[in-house]
Amino acid sequence: MEFTWILVALVFGVGVRLLRFPPLIGFLLAGFALNFLGYQANDTLHALADIGITLMLFTIGLKLNVIDLIKREIWLGAVTNMLVWIAAFIGLASLLGIIGVVYFDGMDVKNAALLAFALSFSSTVCVVKVLEENGEMKTRHGKLAIGVLVMQDVIAVIFLVVATGITPSIWALALVLLYWLKPLIGKLLHLAGHGELLPLTGFFLALGGYELFSLVGIKGDLGALLLGMLLSKHVKAAELSKALLSFKDLFLIGFFISIGFTTLPDMNMLFVSLILALLLPLKFLLFFGLFTRLQLRGRTAYLSGQVLSNYSEFGLIVVALCVNLGLVSTDWLVILALSVCFSFVLTSMVYQHSHQSYNRFKDFIRRFERPERLREDILHQPRNAEMLVVGMGRVGKGAYEALSAVLGDKVWGMDADRERVKKQRKAGCKIMLGDAEDVDLWENIDHSHIKLILLALPSIGDITNINQQLKNVNYQGKLAAIARYEDERRKLLSAGVDNVFNFYTEAGTGFAEESLTLMGHYNP
Template sequence: MEFIWIFVAFVCGFVFRFLSLPPLIGFLCAGFILNFFGITPDPNLQLLADLGITLMLFTIGLKLNIKDLFRTEVWVGTGLSAFFWIVLFASFSMLYMTWGLAYFEVLDWKTATLLGFALSFSSTVCIVKVLEDSGEMKTRHGKLAIAILVMQDIIAVVFLALATGKIPSMLALGLPLLIFVRPLIDRLLNAAGHGELLPLTGFFLALGGYELFNLVDVKGDLGALIMGILLSSHVKSTELAKSLLGFKDLFLIGFFLSIGFITIPTLPMLAMAAFICLLLPIKYLLFFSLFNALKLRGRTSYLAGLVLSNFSEFGLIVVALSVKQGWLEKDWLVILAISVSLSFVFTSIAYRFAHRGYNLFKPYLVKFEREQRLPEDAYVKPGNASILVIGMGRVGKGSFEALSHAAGESVWGLDADSERVSQLQSDGKQVICGDAEDADLWERIDVTHIKLILLALPSIEDIDNICQQLVSAGYKGKIAAMARFEDEREHLLASGIHKVFNFYTEVGAGFAEESLQIID
C-alpha cells in the first residue's frame, strides 16, 4: 500500500513541477485523490508527518537568532495581527450568520471567536518550505516571518495547556537548565564528524528534545525547536541543517498527504472553504499595515505579509479539540482542512511571483512607508567597488578572498544574512548587508563604476531575479555565476550571463591544476 502513496505523490508532484508550480500542491492533491478512491492511511504515514514537522522545527531553531524574537516588530506584530484578525473574522461570521449562510447559522460570538483564533495562525510547514525553496530564510522578511511563526507556536502551546487542562509538570521548571548541558551537546556535535553520523546526531537531538519536553507535559515540537535554538550558534549548525534537509523534505510529504485523508468533502463544504479563503487578502492587508506602522520598509512588509497570508495546520488541532469538546460541529473540521489546503496553494503560487509583483506595485506600496526607518533597514553603499560578490557563503567567501588578494579594496561583498555580514565585518572584510533581489537597493547604488558582479548563489531563480534588477538599474558590466548542474548552466547562459561556472567541474579542474604544480 505504501507504494501507492509514493506513486500517486510522485505523479502529482511531477505534474505540478512540469507546470512550473510548487510540488507541494501536487502532494496535497495526491492526498485528496487517494482518499477519494477509498485508500486509507496506516499509522506509518502519520509517523512520517510527525517526524517531518519535528525535524523542520529543529532546523528552524538551528537558523534562528533568539534575539529576533524580542524585536518590537515581532512580538507586537504577532499579538496585534492575531487580535485584529479574530475581531474581523468574528464580525464577518456574525454578518454571514444574519444572511443565513450555511454552517455559519449555528455559530455564536464564542464559537466565531474560536474559529477566528484557529485561522489567525500561519502555516509553519508551508512558509518554511516556500522560503527554503526561494532561498530567503535568511533575508530580512524571511527572518521576520520565521520569528512570528515561533511566537505563534508559543501561543499555541499556552492555548493547548489551557484548553485541555493539561498543566505542565513541576519538572518543566528544570527545562531552562538545558543551557548548562549545551557544552556537552556542542562536544557531541563536534565529535560526530561530517559523515553519516552527523544527520543521525541531528535525529537524536531533535527527537530527544521532543521526548524530553513531552515527558514533562509540554508540547514536544517546542522541545525540538528549543534544542535547535541551543545549537544555532554552533559552527556546524548550517552543516547539520543541510544534512537533514533531504530527510525533512521527504517526511513532510507525509504531512501534505495526511491532510487529504481527513475526510472527503462535499460541494457545500468546498464552497464554504473557498469562501473563507476569500478573506486571505484581508489577512495580508492586516500584516502589511501593521508592519508598515512598525516602521518596516514597504518591500519587507509586502513580502513578509504575503508569505504569512495563509492558514495553519494548528487551526486543525484547535477545531478538532473544539469538536471533541462539543463546541463546534464536525463539519467545521472538514471545512477548515480544505481552507488550510487552499491557502497553501494560494501562498505557493502567489509567492512565486512576489518579487515581480513588488516591482509592478512598488509606486503604490512605498506610499505607505513611514519616513522614519528601523536601523536594520538602513542602506549602506559599497564605497569604491569595481567588483561585487553577491552571496558570502563558502563559495562566495572564497571568491571574495581570492579577488581581494588580486584587486585589493575595490572588491566588496553583499549578503542578505545580517549575522554573517556582522561576522565578516568584524574580520575586517568590506561586506554590506542587503537583499540583491531588492529593487530599492539597486536604485540607491551607483552601478556605473562596477565592472564585474559575481553571483555566488545556489538558486537559479534568485540569479534570474537579480539579473532583472541589474538590467533595470542600468548595469553595463559583466556578470558571472555558479551552477551545480549542466542544464542550470545552459539556462543561465541563455539568460544573458556572461560566464557560468559549473561548480563540480571547476572544483575538479582546480584540484588537478593545483596537484600538477607539485611535480613541476
C-alpha cells in the first residue's frame, strides 16, 4: 500500500474522530478523496481488502454458536425480510419510473428485482465493526444481527451458484471431513502457544479455509466463516480472536478505502444513490416489524433493526455480476457503491445514539411487543444480592471470586454472553443473564437491596450509559468501574461513578501488595 494512502486514511480517520464519528467513515471518505486526486486502486489494495473480510468472517465464526442459527427469529426473520423488501422495492421502483425519476424510467420488473435483491443484504463489515466498537457482539441483539448476516451469506452462496451456472465440484462433498479433522486442528492451536505463532496459525486457518472452499467451487468467504464456527468451542477460540483483532482492523481499512475507488459519480448518480439511502428507514421498519411479530422484545427488535439497516458490500458483487451478464447497466454499480457508503455513514452515526433514542421512545416501542415472551428473553432476579458484578470476563470473574470468598451468596454476577453464563453456572457461580445497557432490565429487577454494582466492562461509553440508566431508575447504592487509561478514569469519575479502578496502573499495585504479603511486609 502506498504511503500516500496511509497518510490520507490517517488524516480523514483522525478528522472524523475529532467530530466524534467512527473512523470507518473517514476511511470511506479517504477512498473517494484518493480517487478524486487521480490515484488508482491496485492489486495490493484489493488483496488487503479481501484478507480483511476473510479474517473478519473467520473471527465471527469463532464467536458463533451453530444452534443460534436455527432459531426461528433468525432464519425466518432473514428470509421473510428479504422477500418483503424485494416486493416493496419493485413497487417503489415502478412508482419512481412512472414519475420519471432518472434510471428508474424504463426499468422492467426483472431489473428491479435484481437491484432489490442486491440491496436486501446488510453489510457484515459495517455491522460487525459497529457492534465491536460498542462491545455488543455477544448481546441478545448483537447475536441476532450476526445470525441474520450469516443466513444472508448462505443465500448469497446459493445465488452465486445459480447466477453464474458454476456448480460446486463433486469434491465439495469431501468438506464434511473437516469435522473429523477438528481434533487435529485443535492440537495445532495448542501447539501455537500464546505468542506470535497464534496469530500466524489464525491466518493459516482463515486463508486456508478460504482457499479450500474456492478450490471446490464454493465462495471462499463461507469457508473462512465455517472453519471459524468449527473451532468456536475450542478453549483458545477467544484468545485466537483477540490475537487477530488488530490485524483484521488494519486490513479492513483497505476494504473501506477500496470502495471509494469504484468510480467518481455524476450528479444523476448521486441523486439516485441519495434516494436509495432514504429507503433505509423502510428497511429498519421491516426488520423491526418482523422481529416483534416473532416475539422478540421491543428493545432487541429496535437495536438489531437499526444496526442491520444498511446496504452490503455483497450488493456490489451481485450488481457487478449482473453487469457482466448484461442484465443491468454499469451505472448501477456506481450508484450502489455510493449507496453502500451513505448507508455505512448513517448506520455509524445513528447507532451511536441508539440506546438513548430507545430510552426516549421506549414506551411507544413497547406497544409493538407481543404479550408472549421467548424463554431466553425472560429476566431473572438476583436474589439476596448485595453486590452485583456486571461483566464476568477475566476481570469481573476475578472480582466476583474475591468478593464471594468474603460475602458468599450475597454476591451475584451478570453477563450478556449466554454461553459464558451457562458455563459459570455449571461452575457454581450465582450469575444471571442480562445486558446491562438494557433499560428494561434495570426497570424490571429489584435493586433496592443491592449496595454496590461493579461494572467490569471495557467500554467507558457503555459504563457512562449504564450509570445514567441507574440514575434514571433511582438506584441508591454505590457504583464502581474499571478503566484502561487515566483519561478514561477521570471521565468516569466526573460522570458520577463513585470509584474507578485503573486496570493497568492498579493491577501492578495489587500484585506488589500481594507479593509483599508473602514476605510479611504488608498487612492489608
